[in-house]
Amino acid sequence: MERVAAGRHGGARSLLSGQGPATLPLSLCALVVIWMLAAWINADAELLPGPVEVLGIVREELASGELLHHVAWTLWRVVAGFSLAMLGGLAIGFALGRSDTVDAWFGPWVIVALNVPALVVIVLCYLWIGLNEVAAIAAAAFNKTAMVAVNIREGVRALDPRLSDMARVFRMSALARLRHVILPQLWPFLAASTRNGLAIIWKIVLVVEFLGRSNGVGFQIHLYFQLFEVGHVLAYSLTFVAVMLAIDVALLQTWERRTTRWRRLSESH
Amino acid sequence: MALLEVDLEGLWLSAQQILGAIRFSQRRGETIALLGPSGIGKSTLLRCIAGLERRYEGHITAPDRLSTAFQEPTLLPWRSAIQNLTVTTGIGEAEAAIWLDRVGLGGRHSYFPGQLSLGQQRRLSLARAIAARPELLLMDEPFVSLDPGLVDEMMTVFEGLRAAEGTTTLLVTHAEAEAERLADRVLRLGGPPARLQAEGA
Numbered sequence: 210m211e212r213v214a215a216g217r218h219g220g221a222r223s224l225l226s227g228q229g230p231a232t233l234p235l236s237l238c239a240l241v242v243i244w245m246l247a248a249w250i251n252a253d254a255e256l257l258p259g260p261v262e263v264l265g266i267v268r269e270e271l272a273s274g275e276l277l278h279h280v281a282w283t284l285w286r287v288v289a290g291f292s293l294a295m296l297g298g299l300a301i302g303f304a305l306g307r308s309d310t311v312d313a314w315f316g317p318w319v320i321v322a323l324n325v326p327a328l329v330v331i332v333l334c335y336l337w338i339g340l341n342e343v344a345a346i347a348a349a350a351f352n353k354t355a356m357v358a359v360n361i362r363e364g365v366r367a368l369d370p371r372l373s374d375m376a377r378v379f380r381m382s383a384l385a386r387l388r389h390v391i392l393p394q395l396w397p398f399l400a401a402s403t404r405n406g407l408a409i410i411w412k413i414v415l416v417v418e419f420l421g422r423s424n425g426v427g428f429q430i431h432l433y434f435q436l437f438e439v440g441h442v443l444a445y446s447l448t449f450v451a452v453m454l455a456i457d458v459a460l461l462q463t464w465e466r467r468t469t470r471w472r473r474l475s476e477s478h
Numbered sequence: 479m480a481l482l483e484v485d486l487e488g489l490w491l492s493a494q495q496i497l498g499a500i501r502f503s504q505r506r507g508e509t510i511a512l513l514g515p516s517g518i519g520k521s522t523l524l525r526c527i528a529g530l531e532r533r534y535e536g537h538i539t540a541p542d543r544l545s546t547a548f549q550e551p552t553l554l555p556w557r558s559a560i561q562n563l564t565v566t567t568g569i570g571e572a573e574a575a576i577w578l579d580r581v582g583l584g585g586r587h588s589y590f591p592g593q594l595s596l597g598q599q600r601r602l603s604l605a606r607a608i609a610a611r612p613e614l615l616l617m618d619e620p621f622v623s624l625d626p627g628l629v630d631e632m633m634t635v636f637e638g639l640r641a642a643e644g645t646t647t648l649l650v651t652h653a654e655a656e657a658e659r660l661a662d663r664v665l666r667l668g669g670p671p672a673r674l675q676a677e678g679a
Contacts, residue, residue: 374530375552378544379566379610389565393556471556475592 258440266444275429276448282425283449286414290349291406297350298357298402305358306365316362322355327413331420340421345414352413357402364398396468403461411453415446481506481646482527482614486536488671489522496522497534498673502665504614509640509647511657514667520650521549523672524616527648541613549619551603553591559602560587567610574609581605581635597628601635608639617649621656633659 241260248259258266270276301319305312331348338344368391376386392399418427426449433441480503489497496519504510512520525531527540545567553562563574578584581601583594591599600620607615620636621629637660640647651657657664666675 371548371550371552372554374525374528375546375566377530378528378546379606380543381566385565389554389557389561393554468556471590471592475555475590 254440255437256439258443263440263443263447266440267448270441270444276445279424279426279429279445280449280452282422283411283414283418283427284452286346286349286417286425287407287411289346290353290414291410293346293350294353294357294406294410295399295402297354299361301354301358302361303365306362306368312362319355319358322351323359327352327416331413331417335421342422345417345422348417349410349414353406353410356409357406360398360402361395364395368394393468400461400465400468404457407453407456407461411449415449480504480539481508481541482648483537483539484523484527486523486526486534486538488536489519489526489531489534491533495671497526498669498671500667500672500674502674504646504648506613506646507644508663509649509661511649511651511661511664512667513651513654513657513664514669514672516652518667518669519672520652520667521618523667524618524648524650527614528616543611543613544616545607545610545612546616546618547600547604547607547620548617549622551591551596551599553599553602553606555591558588558590559583559594562591562602563606563609566606569609577605577609578602580639597624597632600624601632604632604636604639608643608645611643613646615645615647617647619651620649621651621653629656636660 245259245261248254248257251257254262267276301315305316305319327348330351334344334348334351338347372390372394373386376390381390414425415427415430418425419431422428426445429445430442433439433445482504484500484502486497486500488495488499500523502510512523514520522531524546526534527538528544528546529540554565557565559578560571560574563569563577564571569577575587578587581604583589583598583602583605586594586598591602594602604620607617621632624632633656639645647660649657649660667673668675
């Protein structure tokens with residue numbers, strides 16, 4: 210059981226873990242106040258619009274349907290790229306973690322992939338595949354796959370051999386082993402990959418859209434960058450930050466609470 | 479016809495001999511105790527029989543349906559007591575509930591292993607091993623490091639289950655009293671490397 214607990218560092222950290230229930234809203238309010246002050250001192254709504262003006266733009270764009278349209282496109286790319294990266298990373302990480310020979314040969318490739326700048330991958334995907342949706346999602350996924358693979362490799366190496374032996378002796382089916390023996394041990398590593406993955410992949414998707422798509426939040430930011438509309442740039446990016454934080458709280462934290470229930474109960478015993 | 483046939487010439491792991499020549503067979507319904515000091519390779523012998531260790535020289539003919547109750551309960555910490563039975567052995571919930579009753583874990587269906595004491599975990603592990611309806615049950619020091627009262631209680635539980643199911647059992651232990659009480663036949667291992675010594679009654 211110690212082995213399982215050792216994977217914990219990967220799991221629990223949350224974007225929104227504060228000290229008390231009041232700390233989080235206070236901290237965010239302070240940020241908005243600083244923004245307001247900066248806008249007031251700067252006194253140039255074109256260069257730095259205040260929160261009220263940006264909120265007004267958000268409302269306008271929401272009413273026109275533009276905001277939802279572009280957020281939906283970006284969200285789709287995030288979800289597609291993320292899913293591909295998780296599946297690919299899981300498969301590669303499994304192969305690397307299971308066999309030392311595979312790791313010796315292909316481990317270095319993963320390190321290389323890990324160190325290729327996201328921008329290079331994006332440009333190459335557009336050049337090789339074309340300026341289309343496939344290239345956009347491939348670029349987003351590729352940038353993340355190596356990271357997932359490295360994470361899962363550690364998780365696979367930490368699998369408890371005693372439990373694997375037990376599963377073999379009792380002739381558990383491959384599916385039952387995966388579901389009840391392997392995945393629960395990989396959960397902390399999957400959780401870490403999911404968290405880091407979502408946080409990074411949406412930023413990559415924005416660059417992907419900035420460089421070669423005609424919709425999505427990144428495209429809008431490109432557009433308003435050329436028009437020098439700081440307010441719109443802020444409105445679109447902050448909306449998407451809010452969407453990603455909502456996903457973190459609503460989905461990830463709930464999921465995590467469910468899958469770690471046994472640990473909390475076992476520890477409190 | 480013997481259920482288990484062991485004809486080992488030896489086992490070497492990284493140039494070190496762990497097991498020597500070991501030859502014995504076990505009939506259906508019989509309980510054999512392998513008795514010997516700790517660290518002599520008894521557990522390794524069980525791993526060979528269970529098919530988890532295959533680098534030995536010689537032959538082992540063992541039934542396909544095996545189960546184990548080891549010193550470490552090796553339960554799934556993220557599954558409840560009742561799921562630990564259903565998920566590993568494939569029995570239904572109703573049957574699993576009966577097994578929990580039989581080993582005195584009646585009110586603890588939804589407990590996770592981490593919420594159970596070591597004695598309770600061992601009993602759950604024993605229930606799992608027998609509930610799998612094995613042709614051969616392999617037990618490795620299942621009563622070690624428990625209070626004497628608890629050891630007696632667990633042996634009684636085991637004897638009851640074995641009598642009801644007629645489980646053929648191969649028990650590894652370092653405790654003379656355990657071997658004498660539970661086994662039809664005691665095989666003594668000496669060494670290292672582990673070798674079979676004169677056979678007792």
